[in-house]
Amino acid sequence: MDIKQKAIEAKEASTHLAAKRNEGKNQALADIAHALNTNREAIVRANKDDLEKAEKDSLSAPLLKRLKFDKDKIDDAIEGINSLITLADPVGVTLSALELDSNLELYRVSCPVGVIGIVFESRPDALVQISSLCLKSGNAVLMKGGSEAANTNRILANIINEASIQAGIPSGWLTLLEARSDVTEMLALDDYIDLIIPRGSNEFVQHIMKNTNIPVLGHADGICHVYIDSAADIDMATRIAVDSKTQYVAVCNAAETLLVHKHIASTVLPILREALEERNVEIRGCTNTRQIIDVKPATETDWHTEYLDLIVSIKVVNSLDEAIDHINRYGSGHTDVIVTDDRSRAMRFMDYVDSADVFLNCSSRFSDGFRYGLGAEVGISTSKIHARGPVGLEGLVIYKWRILGNGQIVSDYAGPNAKSFTHRQLNSDFKSL
Numbered sequence: 001m002d003i004k005q006k007a008i009e010a011k012e013a014s015t016h017l018a019a020k021r022n023e024g025k026n027q028a029l030a031d032i033a034h035a036l037n038t039n040r041e042a043i044v045r046a047n048k049d050d051l052e053k054a055e056k057d058s059l060s061a062p063l064l065k066r067l068k069f070d071k072d073k074i075d076d077a078i079e080g081i082n083s084l085i086t087l088a089d090p091v092g093v094t095l096s097a098l099e100l101d102s103n104l105e106l107y108r109v110s111c112p113v114g115v116i117g118i119v120f121e122s123r124p125d126a127l128v129q130i131s132s133l134c135l136k137s138g139n140a141v142l143m144k145g146g147s148e149a150a151n152t153n154r155i156l157a158n159i160i161n162e163a164s165i166q167a168g169i170p171s172g173w174l175t176l177l178e179a180r181s182d183v184t185e186m187l188a189l190d191d192y193i194d195l196i197i198p199r200g201s202n203e204f205v206q207h208i209m210k211n212t213n214i215p216v217l218g219h220a221d222g223i224c225h226v227y228i229d230s231a232a233d234i235d236m237a238t239r240i241a242v243d244s245k246t247q248y249v250a251v252c253n254a255a256e257t258l259l260v261h262k263h264i265a266s267t268v269l270p271i272l273r274e275a276l277e278e279r280n281v282e283i284r285g286c287t288n289t290r291q292i293i294d295v296k297p298a299t300e301t302d303w304h305t306e307y308l309d310l311i312v313s314i315k316v317v318n319s320l321d322e323a324i325d326h327i328n329r330y331g332s333g334h335t336d337v338i339v340t341d342d343r344s345r346a347m348r349f350m351d352y353v354d355s356a357d358v359f360l361n362c363s364s365r366f367s368d369g370f371r372y373g374l375g376a377e378v379g380i381s382t383s384k385i386h387a388r389g390p391v392g393l394e395g396l397v398i399y400k401w402r403i404l405g406n407g408q409i410v411s412d413y414a415g416p417n418a419k420s421f422t423h424r425q426l427n428s429d430f431k432s433l
Contacts (some may be wrong), residue, residue: 222252
């Protein structure tokens with residue numbers, strides 16, 4: 001495969017896709033959902049081949065869980081596409097309107113990024129989410145999934161490509177890369193690719209950033225925390241901590257560290273231990289934790305670790321501010337939770353914790369594009385750029401400035417007799433002009 005040629009084709013396709021009306025994009029998405037449903041048996045067979053090979057290669061249990069793409073996962077993927085169809089078109093939205101002078105109007109209007117290169121982990125459902133979000137937002141996409149999911153990714157990409165092109169989406173808008181060397185080539189194509197979104201380990205994301213001139217949007221580790229405050233309801237705290245850790249362990253928004261205020265530790269830790277060990281969670285605790293419950297010792301490395309497994313570290317903290325400091329030092333800026341009945345303490349936590357998602361009295365697992373009503377997500381951004389947290393449709397558009405004039409020239413607004421700008425806010429919608 002000539003990656004440069006594919007990128008050139010994607011660039012051309014992106015120009016036409018950017019101007020595609022919402023009705024046409026929604027029809028293509030509906031056709032994709034129908035095609036996935038029609039071909040579900042073939043998809044499951046392809047995924048079974050990947051799973052069998054992964055088991056022979058001794059892939060870990062969490063990665064096997066990510067890799068599995070059965071009929072339930074297909075139903076979820078179709079539901080995600082149908083939800084996406086109901087959302088408003090993110091392209092062509094008037095973000096601001098300003099009169100510069102009579103018959104000289106300035107508009108800031110949303111538009112697609114262009115061509116996006118995405119490298120993602122061994123989750124075939126991510127391919128469906130990414131491609132459908134890119135289509136809805138008018139972006140062409142080059143995707144590279146994990147080699148463990150090669151058969152599943154290939155059949156999914158073929159189904160999506162065929163259904164979308166038959167619905168009138170320009171050919172070349174979606175390309176599946178399959179070789180690791182393809183990623184290296186893609187990173188050099190800054191003339192054709194506008195944004196890279198890597199999903200993977202911290203080392204992988206850092207590698208991407210250091211080896212491309214293309215802007216990179218993404219997150220590395222998902223080291224998420226649940227802090228149980230001194231004013232927490234113990235039953236609520238237990239339910240939230242257990243759900244955050246165990247509802248689905250192999251994902252970036254699962255909790256990896258629990259912080260417990262010292263005033264409540266002797267009461268809550270035995271209850272937490274029982275609830276977590278019922279779910280086969282290995283607990284690693286700080287010295288103060290181990291004085292209350294008999295668990296393995298936690299090391300400095302544990303506070304830095306994204307387990308993605310049935311392991312959790314626990315630290316007893318002396319104060320709310322110590323919890324905040326711990327999160328800002330060891331966290332990855334992903335998702336952090338406080339459980340408390342004290343609203344002022346909750347607001348301090350949410351103001352001072354420097355993460356993309358900060359929650360009060362709910363599970364960290366709510367950090368998700370579909371649950372946010374974003375129509376799934378292409379990934380999570382912990383970068384401080386135009387998109388932060390779950391990146392859905394709004395994170396895949398930027399904007400362009402448009403001026404509507406009537407023969408005006410800058411010379412009229414310069415010199416001793418210069419005309420003045422009015423700079424008056426307008427309520428106009430560019431689409432309605």
